[in-house]
Amino acid sequence: MSTTKVSICNEALNMCGASSITSFDDEDDNARRCAAIYDQTRKSLIRMHPWSCCKKREVLSPTTAHPTFGYQNAFPMPSDFIRLLNAGTKDFDIENNHILANTDSIQLVYIYDNKNEQTWDALLAEAMALYMCSKIAKPITGSQAEGDSAYQKLMNLLKQARAINGQERPNDSFFGDEEASLITVRYQ
Known part of the structure; x- marks a missing residue:
């Protein structure tokens, strides 16, 4: 059934x-x-x-309207957007159904309304x-x-x-991208 x-x-x-x-x-x-x-x-x-059955990926392009201050670009959310998983950048904000960021594109991983x-x-x-x-x-x-x-x-x-x-998902590394800097600090 x-x-x-x-x-x-x-x-x-x-x-x-x-x-x-x-x-x-x-x-x-x-x-x-x-x-x-x-x-x-x-x-x-x-x-x-x-x-996982509600997960999507999409590359977002900025709108022609720019935020007044704080960020260079505004990226409109997809119409089926429910929840953000990853914006592909560490410095961003969500405001008024847009992602604000200082980048030229957003590689969005999100949960959609399936x-x-x-x-x-x-x-x-x-x-x-x-x-x-x-x-x-x-x-x-x-x-x-x-x-x-x-x-x-x-x-x-x-x-x-x-x-x-x-x-079902691979383990995130404990150190991530900062492994070298953490080890360096520890043994200096």
Whole structure:
């Protein structure tokens, strides 16, 4: 079975003991609840963790308008931007949906708003169902207990995702680019 908005919402609804939906267009309170919060919940969850399935790279060119002071150039963020991972420079700032920097281009690595659930990691799909459940549980059940439980499970799942990311990515060198200068200082 492929992962879709509806399948994720049905998992969340089932966690609450509610009936499933066939589409966000159903004439049903559950479908309306899911449709109303799905997009913002997805963006929030994708921002919470650097999901590999939501990672992109792009080279940015500066706009013709320059910052008044502090930096030479302003680079507009991509329209699907959610979270910055690396700007390719150490001296930058984010302001008004732009990256400000003293460079001629930005090699941006970022988390984007991946709306294609079929490309999602299994943990992201499960996290989304838990997050949706945490938000819709009280209106459906009349109690916040199920929502609080789902949110706690989500937090634990995010910890697991961080651990898995740590295992799947190469280790960052402890010394990085400054190894020689650190050793030099130590033994002078």
